[in-house]
Amino acid sequence: MRRFAKDREWDQFHSPKNLSMALTVEAAELMEHFQWLTEAQSRTLGPKQKAEVAKELADIQIYLIRLSQVLDLDLIVASGRKLSDNAAKYPVEKARGSAKKYTEYR
Amino acid sequence: MRRFAKDREWDQFHSPKNLSMALTVEAAELMEHFQWLTEAQSRTLGPKQKAEVAKELADIQIYLIRLSQVLDLDLIVASGRKLSDNAAKYPVEKARGSAKKYTEYR
Amino acid sequence: MRRFAKDREWDQFHSPKNLSMALTVEAAELMEHFQWLTEAQSRTLGPKQKAEVAKELADIQIYLIRLSQVLDLDLIVASGRKLSDNAAKYPVEKARGSAKKYTEYR
Amino acid sequence: MRRFAKDREWDQFHSPKNLSMALTVEAAELMEHFQWLTEAQSRTLGPKQKAEVAKELADIQIYLIRLSQVLDLDLIVASGRKLSDNAAKYPVEKARGSAKKYTEYR
Numbered sequence: 500m501r502r503f504a505k506d507r508e509w510d511q512f513h514s515p516k517n518l519s520m521a522l523t524v525e526a527a528e529l530m531e532h533f534q535w536l537t538e539a540q541s542r543t544l545g546p547k548q549k550a551e552v553a554k555e556l557a558d559i560q561i562y563l564i565r566l567s568q569v570l571d572l573d574l575i576v577a578s579g580r581k582l583s584d585n586a587a588k589y590p591v592e593k594a595r596g597s598a599k600k601y602t603e604y605r
Numbered sequence: 606m607r608r609f610a611k612d613r614e615w616d617q618f619h620s621p622k623n624l625s626m627a628l629t630v631e632a633a634e635l636m637e638h639f640q641w642l643t644e645a646q647s648r649t650l651g652p653k654q655k656a657e658v659a660k661e662l663a664d665i666q667i668y669l670i671r672l673s674q675v676l677d678l679d680l681i682v683a684s685g686r687k688l689s690d691n692a693a694k695y696p697v698e699k700a701r702g703s704a705k706k707y708t709e710y711r
Numbered sequence: 712m713r714r715f716a717k718d719r720e721w722d723q724f725h726s727p728k729n730l731s732m733a734l735t736v737e738a739a740e741l742m743e744h745f746q747w748l749t750e751a752q753s754r755t756l757g758p759k760q761k762a763e764v765a766k767e768l769a770d771i772q773i774y775l776i777r778l779s780q781v782l783d784l785d786l787i788v789a790s791g792r793k794l795s796d797n798a799a800k801y802p803v804e805k806a807r808g809s810a811k812k813y814t815e816y817r
Numbered sequence: 818m819r820r821f822a823k824d825r826e827w828d829q830f831h832s833p834k835n836l837s838m839a840l841t842v843e844a845a846e847l848m849e850h851f852q853w854l855t856e857a858q859s860r861t862l863g864p865k866q867k868a869e870v871a872k873e874l875a876d877i878q879i880y881l882i883r884l885s886q887v888l889d890l891d892l893i894v895a896s897g898r899k900l901s902d903n904a905a906k907y908p909v910e911k912a913r914g915s916a917k918k919y920t921e922y923r
Binding site: 618627629632634636640 | 733738739740742
Binding site for chain 1: 606609612613614615617618620621622623625626628629632633635636638639642643644645647648650655658659660662663664665666667669672673675676678680683684686687688690691692695697700701702704
């Protein structure tokens with residue numbers, strides 16, 4: 500991906516600001532597939548729609564890695580830490596069966 | 606992550622529809638860090654803001670993997686394919702130094 | 712709103728690019744209220760949550776007007792035209808009871 | 818807009834949850850026009866791109882009004898209140914020339 504951008508002289512466009520916009524646009528394109536579906540329908544996509552959705556997930560993954568590159572951040576380390584944080588914020592006994600945000604716990 | 610969701614009985618909330626919303630919300634939270642910065646400023650974050658941004662990237666990564674799980678899609682395969690597609694859509698000689706979308710090439 | 716921005720010397724930050732980011736961030740904040748609700752629950756908000764949602768709608772409206780100002784566009788004219796376009800794109804006999812996009816009509 | 822939806826039997830799809838997704842998707846489509854432009858370029862769109870942007874603003878306005886309808890909220894009242902709130906949160910002497918969020922004021 501570094502070489503891909505370098506070969507095309509795209510580093511000038513790949514500021515974190517611009518990449519965060521591009522990533523959000525891709526996230527919205529993913530969401531567009533689901534906006535008029537029921538939750539149940541979104542769980543049972545046909546093969547054609549699933550292939551389209553896979554491409555959107557890939558676009559997001561690619562921009563996410565690219566952002567980590569230009570920000571010089573380790574995405575795997577950051578994700579591991581966040582998973583630990585989430586486990587602490589959402590203890591099983593409080594979170595079970597609840598979609599509340601942890602800030603709403605008493 | 607599967608166990609994390611199962612232990613909390615969150616599979617009921619984790620429809621692809623809902624997860625695509627959550628992922629987009631996280632992408633917007635990432636973007637919020639950059640919305641009033643210039644592009645140049647977004648390239649030179651201080652350590653505190655960088656740590657905040659790392660958490661947002663992690664949130665996106667976690668939802669992305671979770672979506673792949675519930676959709677039973679291979680994120681690595683899909684990303685590899687998309688990178689190849691992008692290389693074909695954006696040949697170096699046409700893309701060099703240009704931020705145009707491939708659909709605008711002549 | 713023009714005076715509000717001018718008094719605070721915010722015109723420098725209010726490029727269309729930045730305002731489009733801020734508007735999208737507000738749209739995501741609106742959506743966050745609904746991400747873990749069922750569609751049925753989203754139709755029956757309590758008074759407290761409804762008041763919160765009203766503030767998010769207002770934020771979006773404010774940025775939308777502000778964007779029209781800095782782009783020198785007439786939002787009311789544009790909306791009227793789009794409603795006419797939509798009526799032509801989605802004729803009653805084809806659109807009735809269907810969430811398909813017009814590009815999927817045969 | 819009420820009649821438009823009713824004639825097409827679209828009320829079933831127009832839950833606040835779904836409409837908030839559609840609005841966010843439109844916001845992202847607006848933003849897509851600006852993602853690779855500099856801020857300066859975003860201030861000087863040509864007539865063709867400006868016409869495209871006007872359509873995106875209209876889409877957002879339409880969904881915003883539709884959301885207010887299905888939630889039974891008064892968008893004008895809510896926007897007026899929010900403008901007053903903003904004036905109180907961002908006093909001129911603190912906000913002048915600063916893009917800081919009010920929560921960062923001392």
